[in-house]
Each structure stands twice: as C-alpha cells, then as structure tokens.
Amino acid sequence: MQHLDLKRAAIPLACLAMLLAGCGGGGGDSNTAGAGPAASVPGPAGANGKTILSGTNAPTADMGTDGDFYLNVSSSTLHGPKAGGEWPAGVSLVGPQGVAGAPGATLLHGAADPTAADGGVGSFYLNTTTNTLFGPKTAEGWPAGISVVGLTGPVGPAGPAGETGGQGEKGEKGEKGDPGDPGDPGPQGETGEKGEPGEPGKGGAVYTANFAVTAPPGGVGTYVMTGSGLTLQSTDPYFGAVMPVACEGGFTLTAILAGEVPSHAQYTVTAHRVASGTALDQVSVQPITDATQCVLDNDTRSCSAPATTPVAANDVVQVQVSGNKAFNWNGGLYVNLSCKPCD
Numbered sequence: 001m002q003h004l005d006l007k008r009a010a011i012p013l014a015c016l017a018m019l020l021a022g023c024g025g026g027g028g029d030s031n032t033a034g035a036g037p038a039a040s041v042p043g044p045a046g047a048n049g050k051t052i053l054s055g056t057n058a059p060t061a062d063m064g065t066d067g068d069f070y071l072n073v074s075s076s077t078l079h080g081p082k083a084g085g086e087w088p089a090g091v092s093l094v095g096p097q098g099v100a101g102a103p104g105a106t107l108l109h110g111a112a113d114p115t116a117a118d119g120g121v122g123s124f125y126l127n128t129t130t131n132t133l134f135g136p137k138t139a140e141g142w143p144a145g146i147s148v149v150g151l152t153g154p155v156g157p158a159g160p161a162g163e164t165g166g167q168g169e170k171g172e173k174g175e176k177g178d179p180g181d182p183g184d185p186g187p188q189g190e191t192g193e194k195g196e197p198g199e200p201g202k203g204g205a206v207y208t209a210n211f212a213v214t215a216p217p218g219g220v221g222t223y224v225m226t227g228s229g230l231t232l233q234s235t236d237p238y239f240g241a242v243m244p245v246a247c248e249g250g251f252t253l254t255a256i257l258a259g260e261v262p263s264h265a266q267y268t269v270t271a272h273r274v275a276s277g278t279a280l281d282q283v284s285v286q287p288i289t290d291a292t293q294c295v296l297d298n299d300t301r302s303c304s305a306p307a308t309t310p311v312a313a314n315d316v317v318q319v320q321v322s323g324n325k326a327f328n329w330n331g332g333l334y335v336n337l338s339c340k341p342c343d
Contacts, residue, residue, distance in 0.1 A: 059087045158221040167282045211335040225319040240318035249340030251307035257296045259331020267323040269294045275316035
C-alpha cells in the first residue's frame with residue numbers, strides 16, 4: 001500500500017481549484033458572482049441625552065425633558081431631575097453661614113502706651129512718641145515695650161562745603177540796651193618810666209579787628225570766627241569785619257593759640273573777602289592770605305600772614321578756622337586783623 005504525503009499533495013490540489021474557478025467551472029450563475037453589496041437601512045433613533053440647563057430664574061414646565069437638571073445661577077439653586085414633565089423643588093448649593101473666626105492680630109499705634117482695652121491677643125502696638133514697640137499681647141495683657149531706635153552712631157566725616165546762597169534781607173535794628181552799672185574804680189597804678197621818643201610816623205593810623213574764642217563748640221570742619229565763638233561756615237557765611245579804608249600800607253592776619261591743645265592737633269587760619277562796596281554786596285569768596293603761612297599746633301602757637309591781594313575800603317573780611325581735631329580743647333584762639341592805610 002502506498003502512503004501519500006498529504007502536505008505535498010495539498011499544493012497541486014489548491015492550484016487545480018483556482019484554475020477551475022477562473023474558467024467558470026464548478027457550475028452556478030455567473031451574474032451572481034459580479035453583484036455589489038445590498039443598500040444600508042437607517043437604524044432606529046436613539047433616546048434623548050440628559051442635559052444640565054441654567055438661567056437667572058426658576059425653570060418653567062416647557063424647559064428641558066424628563067431626566068434633565070436646571071441651575072438657577074441667581075440663587076444658586078439646583079432643580080432636577082425633571083420627571084413626568086414637572087420640575088421638583090430646588091436644592092440650594094450654598095451652605096449655612098459659618099462660625100465667625102477669632103479676631104486676627106493687628107499692629108496698632110498711638111502717641112501713648114497701650115491700655116488693657118487696646119487690641120486683641122497676638123497684636124502689637126507702637127508708641128509713636130517714644131518709638132517703643134509692645135507685643136505680642138497675651139491673655140495677661142501687654143508686655144514691657146522695646147525701643148525701636150538704635151544707639152547713636154559715630155559722627156560721620158564733614159561733607160563738602162555747599163554753594164554760597166543769596167544774601168538775606170537786612171534785619172531790623174534792635175532796641176538799645178540799658179546802660180550797665182559802672183564798676184568801682186580800681187587802685188591807681190604806679191607811674192611808669194618815661195619812654196624813649198619814637199621814630200616819626202610814616203603814614204596814617206592802623207585799623208585793627210580782634211577775634212577771640214575761648215569756648216568753641218565741638219566738631220571738625222571749617223568755622224567762621226564771630227568774635228564770641230566759632231560758627232560753621234555753611235550756617236553763617238557772611239560774618240566779617242568791614243575795613244574802613246583801603247589797606248594800601250599792608251594787611252596782616254595774626255593768630256595765637258593759648259591753653260591746652262590736643263596732641264597732633266593742627267589748625268589753619270585764613271582771611272577771606274566775602275563782601276565789598278558801600279552796600280556790602282556779596283562777592284565770590286576769595287582768600288586774601290596764604291593758608292600755608294598760618295598753621296598752628298602745639299609747637300607753633302602763633303603765626304602771621306600778609307594779604308596776597310589788595311584789600312579795598314568796605315571789604316568785608318572773614319576769618320575762617322579749619323582743624324583736624326574737634327574744637328573742644330581747654331584754651332583759646334585769638335586773631336588780629338591789621339589794616340594800614342598807607343606807608
């Protein structure tokens with residue numbers, strides 16, 4: 001008996017079937033084989049979906065269909081689902097009012113210290129008069145305050161001199177003071193020896209102006225000598241001595257230090273022209289002595305400096321003092337201005 005190899009026999013059998021089909025073999029109607037698919041038929045309509053409607057008033061019966069919901073946005077009320085063509089009563093979406101919270105901590109202030117009735121627990125209070133901060137307040141009351149102002153810092157260096165401002169209006173003349181009581185006459189001194197006759201004079205009288213400072217204020221900077229103290233240049237820039245005549249015979253500044261001066265202290269004394277003319281009009285401030293010729297310290301207690309520019313009649317001459325140590329030493333500073341009319 002022969003055994004067929006079924007795997008190898010399946011290939012020619014499949015080819016034979018395809019050949020017969022292509023030739024029309026196998027019977028059947030040839031027209032049926034070439035017909036297209038049948039025409040599609042619409043399916044039944046689906047059920048209406050459920051909808052959430054909204055408006056500013058309650059829903060009316062003609063709105064929506066069964067199963068729908070409706071939101072009244074004015075009152076936050078939700079109606080639904082609609083059933084049997086009718087809307088049920090709505091349900092508010094806003095919950096009841098909550099319990100009031102505890103008062104929050106605040107920062108209060110006033111011109112006096114806080115009282116027990118001021119503020120709640122946890123609050124702070126600022127006394128704007130003393131700059132004192134209290135708080136936080138506890139159930140027992142206000143604690144002791146703390147100053148919010150720090151310690152005074154060191155004095156900073158002097159800033160540059162500002163620009164010269166315009167001349168102010170002349171003040172009104174003050175009332176004449178009452179005359180003082182005359183003092184008791186002192187004892188008569190002994191008669192001095194007769195002096196040698198002097199040389200003949202070469203010109204007119206010498207006009208002088210004296211300044212003395214024995215209790216100057218503290219600070220480091222440029223000061224104007226006023227005759228009774230030192231005033232910062234920026235606050236009194238126009239004070240000076242008026243020269244009654246032109247100093248054609250010479251103008252000299254002489255300065256003397258007296259008393260105890262701080263170690264390594266150095267003071268420079270100069271004369272400046274600040275105004276001129278019969279109306280004493282302000283002019284550009286100009287030094288009329290050389291600052292390097294009058295520098296005082298513990299070793300050099302006096303100095304003298306001549307004018308480097310002519311000094312005319314009605315020139316207002318101002319004495320300025322600058323130093324590297326505060327003017328608080330226990331001593332004095334004396335300055336003399338000498339104006340000689342002619343040789």
